[in-house]
Amino acid sequence: MPKKDFVEIRIHGRGGQGAWTASIILAEAALVEGKYSQSFPEFGPERSGAPVTAYARIGPSRIDIHAGITNPDYVIVIDPTLVHMATKGIKENGKIIATSAKSVEELRNELKLSDGIELWVVDGVKIAMETIGRAIANTAMLGAFVKATDGKIISLDSLIQATKNVLGPRLSEEAVNKNIEAIKRAYEEVKKG
Amino acid sequence: MVEEQEERLLNGDEATAWAAYHVEPDVVAAYPITPQTIIVERFSEFVADGLVRTEFVSVESEHSAMSACVGAAAAGGRAFTATAANGLQLMNEILYIASSLRLPIVMAVANRAVSGPINIHCDHTDAMNVRDAGWVMLFCEDAQEVYDTVIQAFKIAENPNVLLPVIVSFDGFLISHTAQKVKVFKDPSVVREKFLGGPRKPAKIKLMGQEVELSLNPKNPVPVTFGPLDLYDYYFEHKRQQSLAMQNAYNVVKEVHEEYARLSGRRYGDGVTVPYKLDDAEIAVVAMGSAPGTMRYVIDEMREEGIKIGLLRLRLFRPFPYRDIMEKLKHVKVVGVFDRAQDQGMMGGPLFIETRAALYELESRPKVVNYVFGLGGRDTPPEMFREAFDELVGISKGTVKPFIRKYLGVRE
Amino acid sequence: MSEKKPGWKEIPIAGVPFKSSLEYKTGDWRVLKPVIDDDKCIKCLLCNIYCPEMSMLVKWDETGNKPLGVYVDYDYCKGCGICADICPVKAIEMVKEER
Numbered sequence: 001m002p003k004k005d006f007v008e009i010r011i012h013g014r015g016g017q018g019a020w021t022a023s024i025i026l027a028e029a030a031l032v033e034g035k036y037s038q039s040f041p042e043f044g045p046e047r048s049g050a051p052v053t054a055y056a057r058i059g060p061s062r063i064d065i066h067a068g069i070t071n072p073d074y075v076i077v078i079d080p081t082l083v084h085m086a087t088k089g090i091k092e093n094g095k096i097i098a099t100s101a102k103s104v105e106e107l108r109n110e111l112k113l114s115d116g117i118e119l120w121v122v123d124g125v126k127i128a129m130e131t132i133g134r135a136i137a138n139t140a141m142l143g144a145f146v147k148a149t150d151g152k153i154i155s156l157d158s159l160i161q162a163t164k165n166v167l168g169p170r171l172s173e174e175a176v177n178k179n180i181e182a183i184k185r186a187y188e189e190v191k192k193g
Numbered sequence: 194m195v196e197e198q199e200e201r202l203l204n205g206d207e208a209t210a211w212a213a214y215h216v217e218p219d220v221v222a223a224y225p226i227t228p229q230t231i232i233v234e235r236f237s238e239f240v241a242d243g244l245v246r247t248e249f250v251s252v253e254s255e256h257s258a259m260s261a262c263v264g265a266a267a268a269g270g271r272a273f274t275a276t277a278a279n280g281l282q283l284m285n286e287i288l289y290i291a292s293s294l295r296l297p298i299v300m301a302v303a304n305r306a307v308s309g310p311i312n313i314h315c316d317h318t319d320a321m322n323v324r325d326a327g328w329v330m331l332f333c334e335d336a337q338e339v340y341d342t343v344i345q346a347f348k349i350a351e352n353p354n355v356l357l358p359v360i361v362s363f364d365g366f367l368i369s370h371t372a373q374k375v376k377v378f379k380d381p382s383v384v385r386e387k388f389l390g391g392p393r394k395p396a397k398i399k400l401m402g403q404e405v406e407l408s409l410n411p412k413n414p415v416p417v418t419f420g421p422l423d424l425y426d427y428y429f430e431h432k433r434q435q436s437l438a439m440q441n442a443y444n445v446v447k448e449v450h451e452e453y454a455r456l457s458g459r460r461y462g463d464g465v466t467v468p469y470k471l472d473d474a475e476i477a478v479v480a481m482g483s484a485p486g487t488m489r490y491v492i493d494e495m496r497e498e499g500i501k502i503g504l505l506r507l508r509l510f511r512p513f514p515y516r517d518i519m520e521k522l523k524h525v526k527v528v529g530v531f532d533r534a535q536d537q538g539m540m541g542g543p544l545f546i547e548t549r550a551a552l553y554e555l556e557s558r559p560k561v562v563n564y565v566f567g568l569g570g571r572d573t574p575p576e577m578f579r580e581a582f583d584e585l586v587g588i589s590k591g592t593v594k595p596f597i598r599k600y601l602g603v604r605e
Numbered sequence: 606m607s608e609k610k611p612g613w614k615e616i617p618i619a620g621v622p623f624k625s626s627l628e629y630k631t632g633d634w635r636v637l638k639p640v641i642d643d644d645k646c647i648k649c650l651l652c653n654i655y656c657p658e659m660s661m662l663v664k665w666d667e668t669g670n671k672p673l674g675v676y677v678d679y680d681y682c683k684g685c686g687i688c689a690d691i692c693p694v695k696a697i698e699m700v701k702e703e704r
Binding site for chain 2: 610611612613616618620621622623624625642689
């Protein structure tokens, strides 16, 4: 019997910033923990630089639902210019984990968030520039996500392992390590508001 | 004994490529088309990495892809390809040739709407357009089933009582691009040797008093010719043979499914249909592809409210399992058939028409209505199915007037 | 259509021909037939090479190396006339078939 005991996650980024890859890492991290997961991109053609969306579902039992995610529990924003898209359809007690140079308070006011929604902010782009050397904040924001969810969806260790599993075959060991550094820094630096 | 397996995060396309890797066909000829492209990409990586000895043929069109597979299979090889939508339509004439020459080719189809207007998203119109081409057709619900079914398909196709090509369908993007946990065999030889029994062994036929291999094998004592002119004096007899082969495929699909289950530990109903909470159901829904997964959540929700509703998923579409449909739906009052394909000028979608025709054989028949849904990748959320299922309840109670077909999820 | 043809269970599957093509004597398609003038023939064997039906047969000496002459397999020769056309010494004449 299917159980609706999974959480739904939406990731906003721009083509080329690794939003889909971030959702794959999340799903892989669930696998590392022996959980079940789904990861899928916004179905359709991707264009470099255009706003893109990726999704993930994670839960302790089989996930048989095959439909889009319209009311996510969590929204992760990996490009600061797309933060205004975060609120669309989010659950009343949902969480937004966004990259921004702005303070949590500033962003909270700007987005006019209702009280139930938690906002977590970290300058993922700055962290990415300082660690990876490119403005690709996908892995950093996953670190922030783990902090914001208190490691209950996936743990930091699982995230790091999953990052190695997914990026290992694609990048050099050095580049993978820099991504892990970005994850750890964002995990430490992210602030709640 | 269940064989050792490992868990991987794979989407439907990758699961297909992994199945092909584990089967190691002699020839893979394919042309990329969304949403099937990842299959060809991954498989070509397996070839480049030396994991398979498959001859990978990059062709210039799907027509050529299927033609190359016809040649490879006629030569006695194991041939595999993958396509979708317009690619499948371009193959169309060769599909009939493959089935009539009794070539056990396996093809993955990542179901996609057929242009136009141009659309790359999921519906079943592409597969439905080739439903009369003489191919065995299986529809999968998720990536795990895709991996399992592609492997099974070779054994079904090559069975000497079948010898027909097989299409393994799965929903474009919804399955092809959705990564999930997929268990794959740790040792490919479980698939290649243990399950498939090594390289393909072409069937034997009698020709001029001698036993020969049904292939273009130069070692045959009497040469075999494939594809000569076949006019009104023999064509009909050959078609009659194909009908028998298709009929035989029904049992073979079940047997192969069971044999595979003993190695994998996984079953999908009896391999032909997958019933869910049907035994005491008064209302039944019939569907194929990934939608049944979503529907089960809605059915559970309604069951908790005390509504007796169940689901019949067809895994096998060709040969059409009409006896199973009669048997499994004979006790229900209302049947809703969900077609993810157009009903251009027909009484309803293809799945509806055939399901309804099967139920006509019953002495006392349920009401059967049709929903056409999800065309061109239109989202299929649980709420949408709930709306339709409530309507079916209404029909069973007499509060909703029965209809022939409706379009579910279209804007009025 | 008078001969009794086999039923669908009796013939091989896949539409493969089950009779030898040797049984199909295409010689009766012929309107003109090639006739060889052995006196003119220089045994160059061009007709043997060019014949699309392999119906210009060669008679060899006992060593198998030296051609003694050319003759027509009238069971399969369709009378296309390529042999007569290709013959460099005009030793082959196409004459009306009398049946």
